[in-house]
Amino acid sequence: MTSQHTVAVLIDHADGPLHSPVRELLTIARELGHPVAVSFTPVSDEARRDLSTLGAEELVIVQLDASHHLTPVAAEGLAAAVTDIGADIVLASTTFENREIVALAARQLGAGLVADARPELTTDGKIVAFKRVFAGTWDVWAEFSTGIAFFTVRANTVQASEIDPVQFAERTIQVASSSRAKAARLEAREYHPGHGEAGPALAEAAYVVAGGRGTLGDFEPVHDLADALGGAVGATRDAVDEGWVDHDAQIGQTGVTVAPRVYIGAGISGAPHHRGGMQASQTIIAVNTDPETPLFEIADFAVVGDLADVLPQAARAIREYRTRK
Numbered sequence: 001m002t003s004q005h006t007v008a009v010l011i012d013h014a015d016g017p018l019h020s021p022v023r024e025l026l027t028i029a030r031e032l033g034h035p036v037a038v039s040f041t042p043v044s045d046e047a048r049r050d051l052s053t054l055g056a057e058e059l060v061i062v063q064l065d066a067s068h069h070l071t072p073v074a075a076e077g078l079a080a081a082v083t084d085i086g087a088d089i090v091l092a093s094t095t096f097e098n099r100e101i102v103a104l105a106a107r108q109l110g111a112g113l114v115a116d117a118r119p120e121l122t123t124d125g126k127i128v129a130f131k132r133v134f135a136g137t138w139d140v141w142a143e144f145s146t147g148i149a150f151f152t153v154r155a156n157t158v159q160a161s162e163i164d165p166v167q168f169a170e171r172t173i174q175v176a177s178s179s180r181a182k183a184a185r186l187e188a189r190e191y192h193p194g195h196g197e198a199g200p201a202l203a204e205a206a207y208v209v210a211g212g213r214g215t216l217g218d219f220e221p222v223h224d225l226a227d228a229l230g231g232a233v234g235a236t237r238d239a240v241d242e243g244w245v246d247h248d249a250q251i252g253q254t255g256v257t258v259a260p261r262v263y264i265g266a267g268i269s270g271a272p273h274h275r276g277g278m279q280a281s282q283t284i285i286a287v288n289t290d291p292e293t294p295l296f297e298i299a300d301f302a303v304v305g306d307l308a309d310v311l312p313q314a315a316r317a318i319r320e321y322r323t324r325k
Ligand SMILES: Cc1cc2nc3c(=O)[nH]c(=O)nc-3n(C[C@H](O)[C@H](O)[C@H](O)COP(=O)(O)OP(=O)(O)OC[C@H]3O[C@@H](n4cnc5c(N)ncnc54)[C@H](O)[C@@H]3O)c2cc1C
Pocket: 132, 133, 134, 135, 136, 211, 212, 213, 214, 215, 235, 236, 237, 238, 239, 250, 251, 252, 253, 254, 255, 266, 267, 268, 269, 270, 271, 272, 273, 274, 277, 287, 288, 289, 290, 293, 305, 306, 307, 308
């Protein structure tokens, strides 16, 4: 059956080649119907080549009159684009920013939204959201009772695949933001996507230093301590979802399982999903400002303190010890 669905795909980061989560979204969109790429920023030549080999049928560039980093502004832009395109399915990769954008846009359009789900078509061509819940014990398929279905889709949901390059149409739409959207506050934060040093592979490292939401996005002390130990950097899923570190660094039920000689968890609460991937570590050290944090329950050493103070001191002490030896 030929699908009549029109699928808007939100393109993050169009200034170089498309990122792999967006490549996956376009692959999914192709299977669901007619993919239309939506970008808030100019699109590079590399990204255009990717759009072509990933089967985008159209590119819509949304020109906003305020920063697209303001999620209410981006949401109004996305809602306008979806209406303009006539899309009945909207896909965005799972980031905290996108979750806000799609939630606000879906609300504006009176549409349904399922977060972190895989879109599927029923045999009669209806769109449903597949989701595995309760630590993988239940599979859920949700139907939409609204005309438009919004999804956020996690990275690695499918393997991106290319096709012969296609020609796609392109146009620009202008969207005027409401004064309410423009009044949103923008908080800039330094971004450390990773240092690219050669270190041991996470699953094999003897020392693992993992950071969580308590880092507030500053992974510098985590990298520095891992570097001092000759170890690898790990992270919680929340830190990965924030875009602070690559998915490869995720430890836990839906990430890598590690069992190093020493695991140091900094700014990590110790949710069961994370513990499942590290509790076999020989020595567990936890650094947390909250003395009641669950990770302390399984830790051999619990350090109550701010990781921004504790980790640099530990790294310094280890380097001094090593130079003395
Ligand atoms: C199906 C499913 C699968 C999942 N799979 C995984 C998985 O594979 N891996 C995973 O990690 N999670 C997974 N999760 C998510 C998991 O449930 C938790 O939400 C996540 O692990 C919490 O991450 P966190 O510890 O970074 O954040 P939080 O729970 O928000 O904890 C942050 C911690 O930082 C502390 N803190 C704050 N500031 C500081 C500071 N300055 N210094 C020191 N400490 C500070 C706080 O006290 C808090 O304890 C999964 C969830 C689901 C539903």
